[in-house]
Amino acid sequence: MIQTLAFYLFAGLVIASAVMVIMSRNPVHSVLWLILAFFNAAGLMVLVGAEFIAMLLVIVYVGAVAVLFLFVVMMLDIDFAAMRASFIKNFPLGIAIALILLAELLLGLGAYNAGGLALGTPDAMGAVRTDVSNIEAIGALLYGPYIVLFEIAGIILLVAMIGAIVLTFQPPPPGIRARQDVGKQISRRPEEATVMKNPPVGQGVEL
Structure with a gap:
């Protein structure tokens, strides 16, 4: 019973988050909704016993890809008026692409219902072990x-x-030292790098 409730909870949150990713007007909010969708998708993977995929969703997609998207979107100077105008201008193209993707999805479902392809018999090297995770x-x-x-x-x-x-x-301009000299830093002796001071109480240190 609890597995069924958890499935409907995670699935509902994934669908709602995916809808909000598309419907949000603020790109930053869209990325945050995308992160929420990834987390709930990871929960679904845990329910079906795919812990590795759940870990990939959290570490790779949430920890790297979504955070990178968030940083890029926050650093960009987005003109929302121009973005809306571009959306209206490219709306027919978006509808055409959506129809093509829908046709491909229906074709894939029809091919799946017609029967899978015979790709050969796998050998014992790739056999799945049932006694381990x-x-x-x-x-x-x-x-x-x-x-x-x-x-x-x-x-x-x-x-x-x-x-x-x-x-x-990009190399630095001529005459400008913009990078550290690693060899000089390694060959430097401790007495050349630090100076020990023991100033009296209430007095400063001469630099």
Whole structure:
């Protein structure tokens, strides 16, 4: 009984939050409603036993993506009048895109009802263990037979991060030292960095 009540509570809050994301006129409020929708979606994942997906929703989407959206929206100088004018101007295009997405959804539902595709028989390497939680099962697969692919994905993400830093790097103007000298800081001795003072009571320190 409590599982059913929790499901309807989380599902109702997800739908209401999603509607408020679209209906809110303030972009900051939309992001806050989106965060609420993520939290309730994580609750739904916990109800069905998918703790790993629930953790991803909270850590990745709420802790990183939604907060990034919030910071970007708060730092932008948004002209609400121009935004409303652009909304009215692009309304027919939005309706067309919505109809295309609806047609794709109906096509997908029809294909699902017609029967799934035969993609082959899986081998025993990807068999799901029933004696452990799904987090342990996912970890056993990632760090077991798929460890090479997992490491390759990490290297690709590292290269993408380094590439973004290199592309956005701007050297300082000539003659201006805008960055620290790490080598000089490492080679500096303690007596050159700090000076111990023991001033008398009631007197200041000479700099």
